[in-house]
Amino acid sequence: MAVSPQLPHPADAAALVASGRRVFEIERDALGAVAERLGEAFSQACQLVLQSKGRVVATGMGKSGHVARKIAATLASTGTPAFYVHPGEAGHGDLGMITEADVVLALSYSGESDELLMLLPVLKRQGNRLIAMTGRPQSSLASAADVHLDVSVPAEACPLALAPTSSTTASLAMGDALAVALLDARGFTADDFARSHPAGSLGRRLLLHITDVMHSGDELPRVDVGASLSEALVEMSRKRLGMTAVVDADNHLIGLFTDGDLRRALDTDLDVRSARIADVMTRGPRTIGADQLAAEAAQLMEAHKINGLMVVDGDGHLVGALNIHDLLRARVV
The missing domain is CATH 3.10.580.10 (CBS-domain)
Structure with missing residues (x-):
């Protein structure tokens, strides 16, 4: 006779809520720490993008790659042409998508991702300006960058300190900060936003005559x-x-x-x-x-x-x- 699998003991509701709230508190503190450090480097990163005649090419591996993809999408929809390139694919032909006029935004919390470091000599030789977003200012990626954005956090929300949580939230917020600062600097308007979102409700309200x-x-x-x-x-x-x-x-x-x-x-x-x-x-x-x-x-x-x-x-x-x-x-x- 088949034996039914043993169901886990129901978790305590209050403990689950407390665990969830703890994540919010840790990530809130992480965002506050990153915001306090925002200064000259952030301004320089914005200036690099504003002075560029090309696009922003965001790249990163793993969770940083997911964040980089979202940052590229946010930039593109708010007046800064941008796209994402997978660093692994870049080493097998996709580097051809990056022109010498483009600014590269590379994300790696450790600053030591092999796939990203492998691209640096080619990007430097091509003349690309590099903005690095890492949690380690002394890392290889940060040292090689024209501008380094420090997204280090006091602690990850993961109790095992293994899964990227606070660090990815901080990187995502830094990307949003870049997009909004650039939007303000360009004088980007609701009409401009609608033109890049013609299928959305805002696009229909602002573009349909x-x-x-x-x-x-x-x-x-x-x-x-x-x-x-x-x-x-x-x-x-x-x-x-x-x-x-x-x-x-x-x-x-x-x-x-x-x-x-x-x-x-x-x-x-x-x-x-x-x-x-x-x-x-x-x-x-x-x-x-x-x-x-x-x-x-x-x-x-x-x-x-x-x-x-x-x-x-x-x-x-x-x-x-x-x-x-x-x-x-x-x-x-």
Whole structure:
């Protein structure tokens, strides 16, 4: 008969929470220690990057490699072109990705990673400037660097002092500090950030314009100001936006008729078959310009509790229409 595996004894809940909190405390103290040392070397590292005509090439082995990859991604998304190169692969051809104009950011807490040290002669010969991020200022990597960023920590959060914990947190924070300092120095804006994140919610809010989501041409519901209510209802049904614009002979927007207007009209003694659209439309409706952001349309609809907008040019000519469903499809709201 098979024997069921012995389950471990349930851990004490309070002990687990205490252990977790201890990690936060140790890493908090580690970050404070690194922050206190921030000074001239940090400024020099920023200046090297700002003066470079190339990119930042981040590299590192093991956990330092994971941190280097994240730092490269953060730099790239905040205005500093950067990418990650695996030091092991670099020695087998990927060094060709690094040009002489690039600044190399090398991470190794010990400062003695063989894979990184092997690259130094080639990088020096090529003329690359080197920023090292280590926990040992006297290490081989730190000594060879143009600038050394000291990320040494008082203690690892791992009780065995084996798994990189506080040290990787400190390195990650140093990378964030570099990215933000460079962002500030470059005058990087929210619009710049959106351009590198077009698929994100911020990108959609800051980059998507009314022209990208509006209906125009044959899809635009409109009737002449002299049309009947019946004609307007047919146009609304055909274009399926729940509204139609009312325009004059020069295509100037005169009014708007919506599903809501229809419901209000039916509450009266109005004869739908003989009524004219001019008698039941809403005059002077809310409008928006084609060059405005789609997010502005969402704000306007929310502020005035409406579900659709007509789009006009500077002279009041009708050029498009959109409703809340268009904004939802575009994931603006």
